[in-house]
Amino acid sequence: MSNRLRYLLILTIVVVVASLSSWLLRSVEERFVKGPEVVSRSPDYFMENFTATALNTEGEADYTLQASYLAHYPHNDSVLMRKPFMAVFRDDLTPWSMRADEGLVTEHGRFVELGGAVTLQRGKTARHPLLTLNTRDLRIDTRLKTAETEAEVEITQPGTRIRARGMRIDIASGSLELLANAEARYDVR
Incomplete structure (x- = not known):
């Protein structure tokens, strides 16, 4: 073989080899050098002084949620x-209302976590006091219309004060379960 052919x-x-190396280097850079996609921890929208009402399967109000400020985090x-402020409606019964310092809604509205100081009220009826x-x-x-906490709870109604640690409420039926260390004081008149 001639030198010229060998050189060619x-x-x-x-x-x-250089072309293959360049192609391989670019594909590796695209995959590994860029690293994972950076996820923004900033809200994608916010609202002030909003009210939202969730409806049940019959098209009736299930609960209403209001707040002075709302921010949605897409990540x-x-x-x-x-x-x-949250009002949870019950079939033909007085709704439960709840106020808190802050709140977090997760799982497409299934869970609402009320943080800081939380006050719940069941309105006065002909059969039950406030x-x-x-x-x-x-x-x-x-979805289940339940609420729970592991924190200290104080329950008051005219003539009665109860303190306990932790509680569960079945909002639909109105039943309340105290989890530990319950102490009650009744004012006798």
């Missing part, structure tokens, strides 16, 4: 609220 063959091999699809509960860090399951 070596040059062709070098060009092919985990959560909603952060300031000074939330019932007020003060606690912290309450978790509400809007």
Whole structure:
């Protein structure tokens, strides 16, 4: 083989190897050098002084949620609220109302976590007096209509004060379960 042909063959091999190396380097850079996609922890929208009403399958109001400020975070699809107020409606019964310092809505509205100081009230009816509960860090399951906390709770109604640690409420039926260390004081008149 002549020197010129040998030189041309070596040059062709070098060009092919260089082209393959360049292509391989670009594909590796695209995959690994860029790293994972950066997820923004900033809200994608916010609202001030909002009211939202969730409807049940019959098209009736299930619960209403209000807050002075709401911000939606797309990275985990959560909603952060300031000074939330929530009213959970019950079939032909007085609704439960809840106020808190802050709130977090997760799982597409299934769970509402009320944080800081939380006040719950069941309105006065012909059969029951006004019932007020003060606690912290309450978790509400809007689908099951339950609420629970592990924090201290104080329950008051005219002539009665009860303190306990932790509680569960079945909002639909109105039943309340105290979890530990319950103490009651009754005013006799």
